[in-house]
Amino acid sequence: MGRAEIVSVHSFRGGTGKSNSTANLAACLARMGKRVGVVDTDIASPGIHVLFGLDLNETEHTLVDYLWGRCEIAQAAYEVGARAGIEGEGRLYLIPSSMRTSAITQILREGYDVVRLDDGLRSLMDELELDFLFIDTHPGVNEETLLSIAVSDTLLLLLRPDQQDYQGTGVTLEVARMLEVPRIWLMVNKAPRSSDLSALRARVAETYAAEVAAVLPHDEGMLTLASAGVFCLLQPEHPISRSFDEVARRLAKRESQA
Amino acid sequence: MIRSAPEQLAREIEVRVRALATALRKSGGREQSAADLAKVAAAASRLGEMWQARAGGASEALDEEAARKARHDLRTPVSHMMGYLELAEETLQEIQSPGVEVKAWLVEIGRLRARVDELRVALEAGMRAWAHERPSSPPASRPPGRRGRGGARVLAVDDDGENRNLLRRHLERQGHEIETAEGGELALRLARETPPDLVLLDVMMPGLDGYETLRRLKSDERLARVPVIMLSGLDHAETIVRCLEAGADDHIPKPFEPAILSARVESALERKRLGDREREHLAQLLAAKRRADAFIDYVVPMGARLAAQTDTPTLLREIVEVARRFTGADGGTLYLRREDASLQAVVQVVESRGLDRSSGDPIEDLAPSPSAQLAARSGRSQRIDDTGDASVDAPRSIFALPLRGVDDELRGVLELTDARAGEGADAATPVAFDPARETALEALGRLAAVALARNAHEQSLRRRIADLEVQIDEGARAREVAVITDNDYFRELRAKATRLRARGRSQPGQPSPSAGAKTKDEVDDGPR
Structure with missing residues (x-):
């Protein structure tokens, strides 16, 4: 088995649906029989565990514990696929951040060793025999997100179709190119329903000279359901679910070629 | 031999009329009436003979021409009987303070007229049996009782007191209201005070003569359409021609025959009624033309103006203002239809209360009125002429107009309140909305809906273009x-x-860059 494909999911600003997209893509791949890990590095505002129905009060160890040297990284990994209804060979592991406010405050104040994060990611891939490792990053650019970007095989940049995101995405994209990330995909989320999605896709691809993996329309129904679970598992036939599926298939194809 | 009904009736009438004539002659001084009655009897006798002659050949079918002539021949004596009975009656009616005897004669004449009418009906029924018979023609004689429609105002002008009196009595018997004048000056003054329906005008009068009075009547705009009948002796032929040329409607020779007077008066009044009705129709046509003009002069340009308006708040406000100006409404509220089919107020203007909320933003505290909701549900205009609600802010009259475009899809509702007359001292008093403008207003509503639909489409296109615009500094x-x-x-x-x-x-475990580098999350959230 080859090395796992590292996929960082990043956005310049918060609120782009980053955690949601990460959870959905990871779930789609697990459903295809892949072994998938998801690391929540958004320590300041963790949230992805909610989508997988993981109650942090019941978890003994988290990513923060690992960063402080209190446990091994694998001890902070929880299999959440089975409870989400994923059957077969696929596995879905979540390495949650911490939900305890005191821990969050402390680690944000003192910082942490990004190298230890990097080491942790690698151990995780080996020990859990992962095909994919998703990194749900903190919005914006800091040393930890730069590291996530630097180690990624694929960087998925999420943006909404507005001027602020266009500008910020341009910055992140240039930085990622300097770091020679092999594959950089853009994903436009929350496009107004009135938009001509294919025209928007073409325009964004042209502006950034980058591949646009998907353009997802703004959907009230999805927003309501998405806060309660993984949308593409709840509504597999929904057009948005199909879009995630397609992106996941393309990721899987690349992984098998690698 | 059994006599048929018309023959029996004719015989009976003949006998009774002769008896009455005899009675009149005996009482003395009633020669004229007695002579008229003798003519009635003669006509009855003639009719009886004619009917008998016809009945003999009744089995032969007549061709159409022959039937027409036979009917005419039979109807003529009936007309004579009725006419002479009327003359006799009128003569007797002119008797001042009639005694019991005279009243008894009048009663008998009344009965005889009824019998003549029965005879006419029987005759028509008998004639219908003939070949090629057509539906019976209208009665050859006038029905008994007062003749004509009556109820007209007639001004009679004659310098002779006796003539004025006769005219008055005759016309009053016909049910008209009579005013008299002994000269042209007074006639003109009376006519100008209250325009009459008809003027009877003597030609030869001292002072202002008939011709000059006529000329002045016809040159007065308010009186020019009042018909004028000239009264004159037959030797005034030249004058009569001049009068007719100057606009007189008819002429009655003096001394006048009451029947001719009645006929000509009624005929002139009927012509006037027809003329009046024609003018009424003309007025209706003009009203229709005004409605058409409202379309051309107002609805079409305003619709074009709305169609050209690209700024949404301005468009919403203009829809309200255009309709308010058109109806003179004090207030106007525009509701737009939400996706869930409920109504959302976006503009409210009430001039008398100085209220003007027209930013185009939703007015959350304004719930749709019942009329607006009804208009939205039914898709039809709701007009309330008087709500009967006297409280300060409540509208008195309401017009709620559903705004539906060419696709008939409801875009919203425009509610107008308190139409105002817009003139004089009562300018601010609410009145009902003009029903004559309803069609034009509905057309305006349709154009407004089209403008709204177009505006919404344009906004969506603009949004799409903005979405596509990727600008990077x-x-x-x-x-x-x-x-x-x-x-x-x-x-x-x-x-x-x-x-x-x-x-x-x-090689897991190899050293990472900048080992020991710490990061704080302070700089890096990026612009939000």
């Missing part, structure tokens, strides 16, 4: 990239990035 991007990349950490990360990615495959 290159200078700002370069500065931000520099902040991130122009430091040792990044340089080191960049140098080792490729190796870092490769390391995972073969």
Whole structure:
């Protein structure tokens, strides 16, 4: 088995649906029989565990514990696929951040060793025999997100179709190119329903000279359901679910070629 | 031999009329009436003979021409009987303070007239049996009792007191209201005070003569259409011609025959009624033309103006203002239809209360009125002429107009309140909305709905274009990239990035860049 494909999911600003997209893509791949890990590095505002129905009060160890040297990284990994209804060979592991406010405050104040994060990611891939490792990053650019970007095989940049995101995405994209990330995909989320999605896709691809993996329309129904679970598992036939599926298939194809 | 009904009736009438004539002659001084009655009897006798002659050949079918002539021949004596009975009656009616005897004669004449009418009906029924008979023609004689429609105002002008009196009595018997004048000056004054329906005008009068009075009547705009009948002796032929040329409607020779007077008066009044009705129709046509003009002069240009308006708040406000101006409404509220089919107020203007909320933003505290909701549900205009609600802010009259475009889809409802007359001292008093403008208003509503639909479409296109517009400030991007990349950490990360990615495959545990580097999350959330 080859090395796992590292996929960082990043956005310049918060609120782009980053955690949601990460959870959905990871779930789609697990459903295809892949072994998938998801690391929540958004320590300041963790949230992805909610989508997988993981109650942090019941978890003994988290990513923060690992960063402080209190446990091994694998001890902070929880299999959440089975409870989400994923059957077969696929596995879905979540390495949650911490939900305890005191821990969050402390680690944000003192910082942490990004190298230890990097080491942790690698151990995780080996020990859990992962095909994919998703990194749900903190919005914006800091040393930890730069590291996530630097180690990624694929960087998925999420943006909404507005001027602020266009500008910020341009910055992140240039930085990622300097770091020679092999594959950089853009994903436009929350496009107004009135938009001509294919025209928007073409325009964004042209502006950034980058591949646009998907353009997802703004959907009230999805927003309501998405806060309660993984949308593409709840509504597999929904057009948005199909879009995630397609992106996941393309990721899987690349992984098998690698 | 059994006599048929018309023959029996004719015989009976003949006998009774002769008896009455005899009675009149005996009482003395009633020669004229007695002579008239003798003519009635003669006509009855003639009719009886004619009917008997016809009945003999009744089995033969007549051709159409022959039947027409036979009917005419039979009807003529009936007309004579009725006419002479009327004359006799009128003569007797003119008797001042009639005694019991005279009243008894009048009663008998009344009965005889009824019998003549029965005879006419029987005759028509008998004639219908003939070949080629057509539906019976209208009665050859006038029905008994007062003749004509009556109820007209007639001004009779004659310098002779006796003539004025006769005219008055005759016309009053016909049910008209009579005013008399002994000369042209007074006649003109009376006519100008209250325009009559008809003027009877003597030609020869001292002072202002008939011709001059006629000329002045016809040159007065208010009186020009009042018909005038000239009264004159037959030797005034030249004058009569002049009068007719000057606009007189008819002429009655003096001394006048009551029947001729009645006929000509009724005929002139009937012509006037027809003329009046024609003018009424003309007025209706003019009203229809005004409605058409409202379309051409107002609805069409305003519709075009709405169609050209691209700014949404301005469009919403203009829809209200255009309709308010058109109806003179004090208030106007525009509701737009939400996706869930409920109504959302977006503009409210009430001039008398100085209220003007027309930013185009939803007016959340304004719930749709019952009329507006009804208009939305039914898709039809709701007009309330008087709500009967006297409280201060409550409208008295309401017009709620559903705004539906060419696709009939409801876009919203425009509610107008308190139409005002817009003239004089009562300008501010609410009145009902003009029903004559309803069609034009509905057309305006349709154009407004089309403008709203077009505006919504345009806004959606604009949004799409804005979505597609990706603008990047290159200078700002370069500065931000520099902040991130122009430091040792990044340089080191960049140098080792490729190796870092490769390391995972073969050599876990190799040193990472900038070992021990700590990061704080303070700079890096990026612009929000």
